Amino acid sequence: MSKIITLCLILISLFSFAQNKTEIGSHFIKTLLIDKNAGNAHLFFDKTVSAQIPVEVLKNLPEQVEGQFGKFKNILQINSERDIYYFYSEFEKTKMDIQISFNGENKIIGFFLSPHKSFEKTDDETALNIKSDNIELKGTLLKSKENNQKRLVIFVHGSGPQDRDETIGGNRPFKDIAEYLYINGISSYRYDKRTYSNPETFNEESTVKEETINDAVNVANYFKNNREFKDYQVILLGHSQGAYLMPQIANEVKVSKYIFLAGNSRPLQDLILEQFGYINKLDSSIISDEAFTNIKKEVAFLNSDQFNLNTKSSALPMGLSAKYWKYLLDYKPLDTVKLIKASMFFAQGGKDYQVTEVDFNLWKNQLKSNREATFKIYPYLNHLFIKNTSVIPSPKDYEAEGKVDKVFLDDLKEFVLK
Structure with missing residues (x-):
């Protein structure tokens, strides 16, 4: 050289x-x-x-x-x-x-x-890290001091890497809900999802258990076993995929109440296919014809007899591993939800194109004889439970900043306190 x-x-x-x-x-x-x-x-x-x-x-x-x-x-x-x-x-x-x-x-x-993560300073009294399996979840505890209603709501995120506020564009639905509950005497805990804070822990061997379920269970158990909260009702709130997985979470940890916000009840691959098709038809510059064709092939393969645990992730929807998809193929939320022996609240936005009333009605039909299950539809709210003024819902709706709707928040508060 x-x-x-x-x-x-x-x-x-x-x-x-x-x-x-x-x-x-x-x-x-x-x-x-x-x-x-x-x-x-x-x-x-x-x-x-x-x-x-x-x-x-x-x-x-x-x-x-x-x-x-x-x-x-x-x-x-x-x-x-x-x-x-x-x-x-x-x-x-x-x-x-x-x-x-x-x-x-x-x-x-x-x-x-x-989604953009805000690095606002948090008061020491509200910062709380909770150990869950191999990491510490970084979170925010809002513990009510005045008019304390002795309720604690734990937030469980939707799909993908999400921060504790579930930030999407300029919207922070989890933060909006937590702050509203706080001023009404209801405590809450929200944490950064591990795929957001510790992406290195998610690999080809990971399933939704490692991604979401275990952390929700560990956090719930932390508060259930904490003497400081011994007189509290612990409540789990899941949004989107968090609500989809709530029946399994409930199967692993018993709490006072469960909240399902815009949760799909159909298989995830069906939902992905529906979303891709909707956006492709609406705006092919976001989801091209080629991308839609590819996802159709991947979903068809996943649903076929050819799929097995040796299938490469590159051949599967969203590039997720065979092990990840196998867990979901075996998961039956509509069967599992019937095992829950506690009050449940199901909420759905009428302008939600990601999870639709089809899923909401499947939950409702499955629990039609369950007096502990409450169902409410909000015609003008989107997937984040923010008012949507557009005629046809689209991904562009999330670019506008908004706040979680007051009518929905009042109903949520009423359920938590009853």
Whole structure:
């Protein structure tokens, strides 16, 4: 090797070492989403990640991102927690975080797009971390002091990486609900979902048990076994996929009441197919004809006799593992919900295109003879229980900031207190 080449390599090595994670992350985003140089972007990865994500897969990512969110424009803000960095970024259609995790050698070990996480300061008295399996869940406890009704509501997120507020665009439905409950004497606990705070714990062996169920059960048990809350009713509130999994959560931990907000009762793959078809018909620039065709093939394969635990995740819906899908194929929420021996509240927005009244009516029909089950539809609310003024619901509705509807909140409070 010539002295010039050797010197160049040393300089590159020193430059990389001198860079901090903020600079490295920014350079990686530019290389991948602006320069669209997958080969160079691949060099930022840790060896283990490099083996899992080939350059060819990385090449397709910018196009997929642009198809859903529009072209990347710029980084607005950078925040961090330990070795996880949040590059709050602006795209043509929306603003969101590009979340990048680093190892000790400043190599990237994980990255994905997620709803923007607010880094507001939290009073010490409301910050509470709870150990769940192999991690500590970071959360916020709002414990009512005045007019304390001795109720504690625990929030369980929908699908994907979600922060404790379930932030989507400028909307924070979990925060809205928690603060409303607080001023009405009702305590609550909400936490960052592990796929948001600790994405490295989710892998090919993970199912919804590791993603959602175990954490909800562990948090509920924490408060049930905490002497400070011994006189409290503990209540679980699940939204979307959190509500879908609520029957299984209830099967593993008994609490006073269960709340189902916009929860699907049909299989997840059917819901995904329905959502893709709806958006494709509405706006093919968001879900292209090709993307819709691909998801149809993947769902058909999942539902066929050809599917097995050796099937590669690349052949399955959303790129989720065979083990993940096998758990859901075996899960029967409409059968399991009948085992719940406690009060239940089911709420559904009439302008929700993600989970529709079809699912709501299936829950309702299954529990029609159960006097402990309450069902309410709110005609003008969307999936986040925020008023929707558009004639035809669409993903663009989430770009507008809004607050969770007061009528719904009043009904929720009444159920919690009765």
